[in-house]
Amino acid sequence: MKRRELLTLWIRAAMAAGMTASIPAVLLRSYNTHADILAAGLSDPAMQPLFVNPAPNALAAGFKYVPHAGKLQIRMARAIQMTGLLGANGVTPVPTVIWGYGPKNGSVTWPGRTLERNVNDDPLEVIWENDLIEQGSVLQHLIPVDSSLHWAYSLYGFEHNTIEQDGIPVVPHVHGGHNDSPYDGNPEFFFSPGYKVKGPRWVSKNYLYGGPDWNDVAGTCWYHDHALGITRLNVYAGLAGFFTIRDGSDTGLPDNPLGLPSDPYELGFAVQDRMFKSSGQLFYPAFPGDPFYSDFIDDEDVELPPDVFPDGGPTALAEFFGDHMLVNGMLWPKYNVEPRQYRVRLLNGCDSRFMRLCLNLVADYETDPAHGVRIPFYIIGSDQSLRASAVQVEEIDFAPGERVDLVIDFKEVAPGSRLILTNLLGDAPFGGEEPDADELFPDRRTDRVMAFDVSLPLSDTPDSLITDGYLLGGGVSVGEVTRVRKLALFEGQDQYGRLQPLLGTAEPVRDVLGNNVNGTLAWHEPVTENPQLGATELWEIYNATGDAHPIHLHLVHFEIVNRQGFHAKLVEQPVLQNDGSEGVGYRLEKIRLQGQVWGPTAQEQTRRDVVTALPGEVTRIKMKFDKPGRFVWHCHILSHEDHEMMRPFHVGPGPF
Numbered sequence: 001m002k003r004r005e006l007l008t009l010w011i012r013a014a015m016a017a018g019m020t021a022s023i024p025a026v027l028l029r030s031y032n033t034h035a036d037i038l039a040a041g042l043s044d045p046a047m048q049p050l051f052v053n054p055a056p057n058a059l060a061a062g063f064k065y066v067p068h069a070g071k072l073q074i075r076m077a078r079a080i081q082m083t084g085l086l087g088a089n090g091v092t093p094v095p096t097v098i099w100g101y102g103p104k105n106g107s108v109t110w111p112g113r114t115l116e117r118n119v120n121d122d123p124l125e126v127i128w129e130n131d132l133i134e135q136g137s138v139l140q141h142l143i144p145v146d147s148s149l150h151w152a153y154s155l156y157g158f159e160h161n162t163i164e165q166d167g168i169p170v171v172p173h174v175h176g177g178h179n180d181s182p183y184d185g186n187p188e189f190f191f192s193p194g195y196k197v198k199g200p201r202w203v204s205k206n207y208l209y210g211g212p213d214w215n216d217v218a219g220t221c222w223y224h225d226h227a228l229g230i231t232r233l234n235v236y237a238g239l240a241g242f243f244t245i246r247d248g249s250d251t252g253l254p255d256n257p258l259g260l261p262s263d264p265y266e267l268g269f270a271v272q273d274r275m276f277k278s279s280g281q282l283f284y285p286a287f288p289g290d291p292f293y294s295d296f297i298d299d300e301d302v303e304l305p306p307d308v309f310p311d312g313g314p315t316a317l318a319e320f321f322g323d324h325m326l327v328n329g330m331l332w333p334k335y336n337v338e339p340r341q342y343r344v345r346l347l348n349g350c351d352s353r354f355m356r357l358c359l360n361l362v363a364d365y366e367t368d369p370a371h372g373v374r375i376p377f378y379i380i381g382s383d384q385s386l387r388a389s390a391v392q393v394e395e396i397d398f399a400p401g402e403r404v405d406l407v408i409d410f411k412e413v414a415p416g417s418r419l420i421l422t423n424l425l426g427d428a429p430f431g432g433e434e435p436d437a438d439e440l441f442p443d444r445r446t447d448r449v450m451a452f453d454v455s456l457p458l459s460d461t462p463d464s465l466i467t468d469g470y471l472l473g474g475g476v477s478v479g480e481v482t483r484v485r486k487l488a489l490f491e492g493q494d495q496y497g498r499l500q501p502l503l504g505t506a507e508p509v510r511d512v513l514g515n516n517v518n519g520t521l522a523w524h525e526p527v528t529e530n531p532q533l534g535a536t537e538l539w540e541i542y543n544a545t546g547d548a549h550p551i552h553l554h555l556v557h558f559e560i561v562n563r564q565g566f567h568a569k570l571v572e573q574p575v576l577q578n579d580g581s582e583g584v585g586y587r588l589e590k591i592r593l594q595g596q597v598w599g600p601t602a603q604e605q606t607r608r609d610v611v612t613a614l615p616g617e618v619t620r621i622k623m624k625f626d627k628p629g630r631f632v633w634h635c636h637i638l639s640h641e642d643h644e645m646m647r648p649f650h651v652g653p654g655p656f
Helices: 003-016 034-039 231-236 293-297
Strands: 071-086 093-103 112-118 124-130 172-175 206-209 219-225 240-246 266-276 324-327 334-337 341-348 355-362 373-375 377-382 385-393 396-398 403-409 418-423 448-454 483-493 499-505 535-543 549-553 558-576 582-598 610-613 617-625 629-635 646-651
Touching: 093 112, 112 124, 219 231, 219 341, 219 377, 219 403, 240 266, 240 341, 324 448, 355 448, 396 403, 499 582, 499 629, 535 558, 535 610, 549 617, 610 617
Parallel strands: 071 124, 112 240, 266 341, 334 448, 483 535
Antiparallel strands: 071 093, 124 206, 172 219, 219 240, 266 324, 341 403, 355 373, 355 396, 355 418, 377 385, 377 403, 418 448, 483 499, 483 582, 535 617, 549 610, 549 629, 558 582, 558 617, 629 646
């Protein structure tokens, strides 16, 4: 019996019996040996260098876009990138084909160049160009595409479109942006190369960001592709980048009123995991027989219909965990620092990987963090704002889609020292606890992310003086609640028997068409969350699955209120699939709250757009809906988002 089958049966039995919905930590899975990996022509992470290549800084002045007259043209295109990967001989560097973002007449990179705006700037107009074309022909995807999913070219009226003929559909989303609906990156706003195919809700190729009704405080946003059903694949190919926001306090300049480290002592690092072939090509398991396929598909005994899955695939994965860690597109890099304070912004751009980060001080430029000792650091912000004050910690959880804003004091260690940014979590879905041994890749290196070497002489630039309790003036307070909604996270099955993570309601409600609904809902079903314009709502999100889910809402910033355990009865019911068939869904009955209520963690006491919903808990968030139109909320495990764990919501009156 597979992990997901056992877990689903356990949840059904436990909840039907009225037991707690708290699920044990992730059930174990076995992984391929490195012998299997090498035999399949994949890169062995044990043969890759650690902490040799320099990490690019995404917040370096020379890596930021420079608008002209308030306008930018940004294209998505193919490129060759050196990631530091060595080939099968362990000596020769090999190139990797990626897709990246870049200026209209310049090169594209992974990650894309950084966008930066001040809250007082006039709106920035960005024209996004899909240049995934080569020698006049559309490019095919770097990753196998599962066309059985509910995706861009499966929508009504688009069934005749194919990637082979029409190219890759894309749509950019500024994650954390207080965007107007037409510029938000709704998955159905996609467009193909040359705008030959435009999604059913497409409005314009000109997007506007900024102005008086946009983000009004400094924070760390990012941008990435958001096309329906292939977000995970387009981001995997390289379509992501930073978007930082400044204000009068956090100016990014050396004389900023908060006294924060600034360029060159402000660093931006996007952390992502990948797999590679030894030739340098990106690898993503999608077919039976692929290494790691059976570990990630979960229900590999399901017989997939040959008319939907020719030759047995490709098929979407339940989750994805890469065995190579990259920072700004560079494998296990290092960054040389002075003995001073640095501001370090981190972005978790992984598909499914939760991390628990700490800093380990090691001697003699050691590469194994297990040989080091913990060094504390300061949290100064996360997602969309700073904290009210800095707080010193020794570790921090880091969910997919989340950003954390840290200050690391390198003068607390001796010159010549190395600090390793270490990951304490495993290579499997996160359930709230640190992993058991069987939840780790064999001889893994995913326990380390990058290194900081204190190897540069101290310059004459004044150092910052961030300490525990240092006032920053951030934080969040949304206001009085006008409505409470009860929502839920489920694990069902699609029409082929594959695990299908789903959103839904945790109470009977009426959708915008007047239908009575309760429980699991797929993307295409009518809207059930229709806040009034200007309303402040409290959303109670009940996690009835065995894993943690990073839940992201577009448009809003929210306040994380608290969490609490719950009991419930889980009742099976059908869920309508995009092709009209039925899958397996659920609803919750007899919900009973359990135990104490606890508030947000230190990193969560900011304006947020991502919240980790732990299994067996209700997570409460509140936010104000102050712009009209259609937006989405979803799990930011990209493999979940692409397989129906995403729903639209609509602010204000229709049309819907």
